[in-house]
Amino acid sequence: MTKITLIATAPMGLEAIVSREVKNLGYTDVRVDNGRIEFDADPTAIARCNLWLRTADRVQVKMGEFKATTFEELFEGVKALNWPDWISQDAEFPVDGKSQKSQLSSVPACQSIVKKAVVEKLKEAYHVDWFDERGPLYRIQVSLLKDIATITLDTSGVGLHKRGYRQLSAQAPIKETLAAALVDLSRWGPHRPFIDPFCGSGTIPIEAAMIGRNIAPGLNRDFTAQHWPMVPQRAWDLARQEARDLAKFDLPLEIIGSDIDAEVLSLANYHIQKAKLGDAIKLKNLPVARMKFDQPYGVIVSNPPYGERLGELKDVERAYKELGNLTRLNDTLSVFVLTSNERFEHTYGKKADKKRKLFNGRIECNLYQYLGKLPPRKPRETTEQQETLS
Template sequence: MTALQLIATCPMGLEAIVAREVRDLGYTDVQVENGKIRFKGDELAICRANLWLRTADRILIEMGRFEATTFEDLFEGTKALPWADWIPSDAEFPVEGRSHKSQLSSVPACQGIVKKAVVESLKQHYQTSWFEETGPRYVIEVALLNNLATLTIDTTGPSLHKRGYRKLVAEAPIKETMAAAMVLLSRWTPGRPLVDPFCGSGTIPIEAAMIGWNIAPGLRRKFSADHWDRIGADRWDEARDEAYDLVRDDQPLDISGYDIDPETIDIALAAAKSAGLAKEIRLSVAPVAKLNLENAGKYGCIITNPPYGERLGDDKEAEKVIRQLGRAMLWGSTWSVFAISPDKQFEHFFGRNADKKRKLFNGRIECNLYQYLGPLPPRS
């Protein structure tokens, strides 16, 4: 199999987590850059990365990188790349683009140049003058940064956060990739209780259960590269069979989610059922003021995305629930808390300073992951 240069894109702040996930898959030639992880792999790696990476957005094949300060540079550099190695004669191949701090600043113009160059390259290979573009989809991207052009093909399609279990969403949902990142950044393991007192659509409890049972997050969906001849159905079958074999559904889980809105809990229950985890997660209507950690076990984790004014438009209510969460923790001396919020006064409302803070972006909103670290369970 051919060694390919692959890129896993991700939100700013999650690069180290994605890099760890890539290494856990067995790929060691890993480079960390802003918003992306570069690694080497074969065609099977495309399948495995799409199926397994919980915190990445998409998996790209890097076709080439070169300096481009003129449209001629961009055209000739693009045309010289081996597009026919991937793109068949009947393929649909739209071009997307972005440019930052580069002389070629017109994105539509760059997209047009790249499209023309790819067409010319494929014309020479397939000895044809026209492409119907009715077959499998290969989305090409030209990204210009400091006059360096990077040409990629997207293997994923809809972003990796779209696992397939969430058909409906509650107000202000957190993305599945961010929820998974919060769980991976916490000290939670499947043997410990986990509570989300502001569970909304149930995303954090569901992602935690998938991690606890080692369920590949992409196992219930399809990808653009599912239909690509070069990868083939056999490799996808191999990767999916491996993922099914690695599921640990005999692992007991103690995961609960609460929300004050009955309709929101109905949405969360539907998502848990769609994910095949309805019997493993307790979801019910309850305000955070009623949270009782004394009866919830020891050495548990609260992992949550509490409401905040910028998100829901009610600063006073957001302050109130953070204070209530802080009071609930007075009865949970062995518990740890991991809460994401953009509120600079979160620690003041909560009642104490966080042991650690980590900058993350919930969508476009700059937040901190406030980490209050309780004791770890005693070793058995």
């Protein structure tokens, strides 16, 4: 089957996680750059990557890349690409664009040139002068960086953070992709308790449950490329069947989400039920000061309020202090807190073992990591006996 180049776009700071996800799907020729991970695969990878990538923003087909300092170079470079192999005669093909540090700085002009070039190529292929554009959607993007034009086709449609379970919004929600990245960075596994003491509308506990049960994040949504002849329906059917076969829908999990706001917890409960994870996540309406963190080898992952609103800072920092006082009583507990509050370590009462800069939307944050003792490993002999019995 024909090899193509795919790009998994990644939020700043998460490139290494997205790269690891791509490799875990079996794609080995991986190149990492700022904000994107490139890899070569056959077209069926479009289905598998859209279904499985938890922390990527979207999956794109890289149609071509070339230098373009003039509109003529841009036009000829785009026209030389193999558009008829992908875009059908009845297709809709809008063009998006962006430009940074490039001579071709007018994005609307670049979009217009790309559109004209694609139309000319398709006219030659289909021997028509007009395209109704009422068929499948092929969203083209022209991205110019330092005079290099990268031309892509978006396969995802709406961003991959849209899993399908979150239909109601709480104040300042965290994206599902970032929530999944926080769980990934915590190295939590389904054999350990998981707690989010500031769970809000439930995104972090839901993403943890999906990871714990190995549920593909895109299993219950649609993608633009499902309607493309280049990716046959059988590829999507096989990818979804693979995802269902690998999921552990009934695996017992100990996941707790808590919040002081009863109203936002009702949203969390709605989202949990929508994700069909009601048996995996327990919700509590408690302030941090009334919680107990006595679970052995538990993992806390949370995105608490940052205290950026007027009058909120004192309450937020008090909650940070209470969290620190309680978690220090359990040296097997690992704590991962994402916040933009630069006084977090001071109010929590302890310097983090590790810090990692991440962005929650446009807000620059730190992930403060406190590493507790790890669970004891099972003796090799016991593990081998269990494997023999199974």
